[in-house]
Amino acid sequence: MSLRSEPQPPKHTCEKADQYMARLVWLHAQPLVPSRQYRMRTAASEATATVTEIKHREDIATGARLAAKTVGQNEFALVNLSTSMELAMVGGVDKSGFVLLDALGREVLGAGRIEFALRRASNIQWQALGLNKAARAFQKKQVPRCIWFTGLSGSGKSTLASLLEKRLHALGRHTYLLDGDNVRHGLNRDLGFTDADRVENIRRVAEVAKLMVDAGLVVLVSFISPFRSERRMARGLFAQGEFIEVFVDTPLEACERRDVKGLYAKARRGELKNFTGIDSPYEPPESPQVRVRTTDAPPEVCVEQIIDVLD
Numbered sequence: 001m002s003l004r005s006e007p008q009p010p011k012h013t014c015e016k017a018d019q020y021m022a023r024l025v026w027l028h029a030q031p032l033v034p035s036r037q038y039r040m041r042t043a044a045s046e047a048t049a050t051v052t053e054i055k056h057r058e059d060i061a062t063g064a065r066l067a068a069k070t071v072g073q074n075e076f077a078l079v080n081l082s083t084s085m086e087l088a089m090v091g092g093v094d095k096s097g098f099v100l101l102d103a104l105g106r107e108v109l110g111a112g113r114i115e116f117a118l119r120r121a122s123n124i125q126w127q128a129l130g131l132n133k134a135a136r137a138f139q140k141k142q143v144p145r146c147i148w149f150t151g152l153s154g155s156g157k158s159t160l161a162s163l164l165e166k167r168l169h170a171l172g173r174h175t176y177l178l179d180g181d182n183v184r185h186g187l188n189r190d191l192g193f194t195d196a197d198r199v200e201n202i203r204r205v206a207e208v209a210k211l212m213v214d215a216g217l218v219v220l221v222s223f224i225s226p227f228r229s230e231r232r233m234a235r236g237l238f239a240q241g242e243f244i245e246v247f248v249d250t251p252l253e254a255c256e257r258r259d260v261k262g263l264y265a266k267a268r269r270g271e272l273k274n275f276t277g278i279d280s281p282y283e284p285p286e287s288p289q290v291r292v293r294t295t296d297a298p299p300e301v302c303v304e305q306i307i308d309v310l311d
Contacts, residue, residue, distance in 0.1 A: 016086040017117035024112025025076050032071040032110060035200040037233045039101040040083055048084040055079060069196045103229055136216030140174045144213045146238055149222040150231060150285060151248030152277050153263055154255035156294040160248060161222040163303045173218050178205055180223040193274040199230055206234035213242060226282045246306055247288035252277050254295050
């Protein structure tokens with residue numbers, strides 16, 4: 001594997017870090033997507049890893065640097081990597097090779113070499129706080145949770161999430177609802193609907209939901225969240241029992257019949273690209289805590305199913 005050897009590392013390379021600049025070659029037919037979690041394996045360590053930025057792709061024949069949002073099969077790239085823990089580098093970070101595997105560690109997806117540790121890796125440390133999640137939850141007299149609704153557009157996620165929030169509010173619970181459309185008006189307004197943007201969309205909202213749970217709230221998240229890998233990532237941010245996945249299992253045909261926003265019609269006419277269920281995939285949950293079918297029961301009954309699990 002030929003990997004070009006610039007830029008030069010800063011003078012103060014360190015032996016352990018959790019953020020790096022690296023060169024890699026992608027080997028899999030499915031492209032590398034920033035913000036998606038992979039397994040990173042070096043000679044001495046293994047951790048969850050995320051490509052936080054693709055600096056550029058590299059044309060090995062010409063040396064040209066090419067702008068890129070993803071990296072395809074047999075393409076080379078310079079990237080920033082973040083890992084879930086500090087990794088020990090055999091022979092120093094500037095000599096350390098690695099492989100990237102799928103999130104479960106079963107299949108090699110890419111390989112590369114770390115160029116150097118990023119300065120930011122040593123500049124940021126956790127700030128000790130005077131209050132913790134337990135204290136905030138005790139004040140609110142509730143168990144903080146993230147209730148994550150997933151399903152196709154038009155499946156009924158927002159309707160159920162809104163009804164559930166009203167029920168919880170009536171029971172005296174402290175809640176907040178994060179809705180996919182609403183969040184795209186602010187926090188995620190810079191994101192489109194490519195696979196890469198969808199992955200980043202979920203990464204951001206999962207981190208916000210984690211902060212809200214840490215504040216002692218019951219947070220409801222209503223996002224299509226089409227990919228299992230990102231829903232798995234979201235679950236991994238929470239303690240055992242804090243993340244409740246609700247699959248709003250409504251068939252595509254029923255969602256199209258509803259088509260409240262007219263989006264399916266636009267997608268069928270080719271006027272709307274990357275639409276989940278039409279020209280972008282939806283990967284249904286394999287073992288959600290709750291599965292509700294809005295074609296079989298009214299919304300109020302579906303909400304009671306979720307309440308039963310929470311109790």
